[in-house]
Amino acid sequence: DAGVTQSPTHLIKTRGQHVTLRCSPISGHKSVSWYQQVLGQGPQFIFQYYEKEERGRGNFPDRFSARQFPNYSSELNVNALLLGDSALYLCASSYGPTGELFFGEGSRLTVL
Amino acid sequence: GQQVMQIPQYQHVQEGEDFTTYCNSSTTLSNIQWYKQRPGGHPVFLIQLVKSGEVKKQKRLTFQFGEAKKNSSLHITATQTTDVGTYFCALPNAGGTSYGKLTFGQGTILTVHP
Numbered sequence: 001d002a003g004v005t006q007s008p009t010h011l012i013k014t015r016g017q018h019v020t021l022r023c024s025p026i027s028g029h030k031s032v033s034w035y036q037q038v039l040g041q042g043p044q045f046i047f048q049y050y051e052k053e054e055r056g057r058g059n060f061p062d063r064f065s066a067r068q069f070p071n072y073s074s075e076l077n078v079n080a081l082l083l084g085d086s087a088l089y090l091c092a093s094s095y096g097p098t099g100e101l102f103f104g105e106g107s108r109l110t111v112l
Numbered sequence: 113g114q115q116v117m118q119i120p121q122y123q124h125v126q127e128g129e130d131f132t133t134y135c136n137s138s139t140t141l142s143n144i145q146w147y148k149q150r151p152g153g154h155p156v157f158l159i160q161l162v163k164s165g166e167v168k169k170q171k172r173l174t175f176q177f178g179e180a181k182k183n184s185s186l187h188i189t190a191t192q193t194t195d196v197g198t199y200f201c202a203l204p205n206a207g208g209t210s211y212g213k214l215t216f217g218q219g220t221i222l223t224v225h226p
Contacts, residue, residue: 031212042118042200042216043155056205056213090154097212098204100145103154 002027004104006091012110013081021076021107025093031055032074033101034066035090043090049074050097078109086111114139116203118217126225131188133220135201144184145202145214146175155200155216158186191224198222 005024013019025032031050035043048056049068063079072093078085088108092101115138125131135144143162147155159168161177161184168175174187188195198219205213 033212033214035216042202042219043214045213045215048212050212058213094212100157100160101147101155101214102157105154 004091004093004102006089006104006107008107009105010108010110012112014112015081015083017081017111018077018079019081019109021078021089021091021109023074023076023091023093023104025072025074025091026102029093029095029102030072031094031097032068032072033092033094034074034076035092035103036060037088037090037106039087046076046089048097055097081111083111085109114203114205114215116201116215116217118201118220120220121218122221122223124223124225125191127193128190131191131195131222132185133199133201133222134183134185135217136183137203139182141181142204144177144204146184146186147200147202147216148197149200149219150197153197158199188222191222193224193226196222196224 007022033048034046037043045058047066052068066076068074088106090106091104117136145160146158149155159175164181165179166177172189176185198221200219201217202214
C-alpha cells in the first residue's frame with residue numbers, strides 16, 4: 001500500500017511569492033496534519049483537518065492556509081513568503097483525529 | 113502553554129554502548145508518543161505509551177512512562193549503526209482546540225561510531 005505522498009519534494013521560491021504544497025494520505029485515513037520542521041528542531045504543528053473540516057490550527061500567521069478535499073487529500077498554501085519560511089513541510093495522516101501519525105517524505109522549501 | 117523538554121540534545125556513542133533520551137512535560141499527559149527520524153528522512157512512529165508506569169520493549173528499545181505521567185524515557189541497549197537518527201517524544205494537546213495536535217520535543221540526535 002502507498003504511504004503518505006507529498007509534492008513537490010523540493011522547491012525554491014523568492015520572497016513575496018506564493019507556494020502550494022500537496023499531500024495524499026494513506027488510503028482510508030481521514031485526518032491530515034501539516035507540520036513545519038526547521039533544521040535542527042522538532043516538527044511544529046500548523047494545521048489538522050479531519051473529515052474535511054479544520055480541527056486545529058497552530059501558532060502560524062494568516063499567510064498559512066490549508067484545506068482538505070473530498071478524497072481526503074490536502075493542500076497547504078503559504079502567501080507572501082519570507083526567508084524564515086524555509087523549512088521541511090511535513091504532511092501526516094492518521095485514521096482518526098488522534099493517534100499514530102504516518103508522515104510523508106516532506107516538501108523542502110527554500111525561500112531566497 | 114504546554115512545554116516539553118527533551119535531553120540530551122546530542123549523544124555520541126561507540127557501537128555497542130547504551131543510549132537513553134529523556135522527555136519531560138510541564139503538564140500531566142494522557143499519553144506520549146516516540147518517533148525516530150533518520151538523517152534526511154521523515155519521522156517514523158515508534159510507540160505510544162498510555163498507562164502510568166508503563167514499560168514497553170521493542171527488541172533493543174525500552175520505553176518507559178513515568179508514574180506521574182509527566183515524563184518518559186527511551187533506552188537503547190547495545191547501539192548499532194542503524195540506530196543513528198534523531199529521537200523525538202511527542203505530546204498530545206493538553207486540551208481545548210487542536211484536538212489532534214502533537215507537540216514535539218527538540219529531539220535527541222544520536223550518532224553511533226563503529
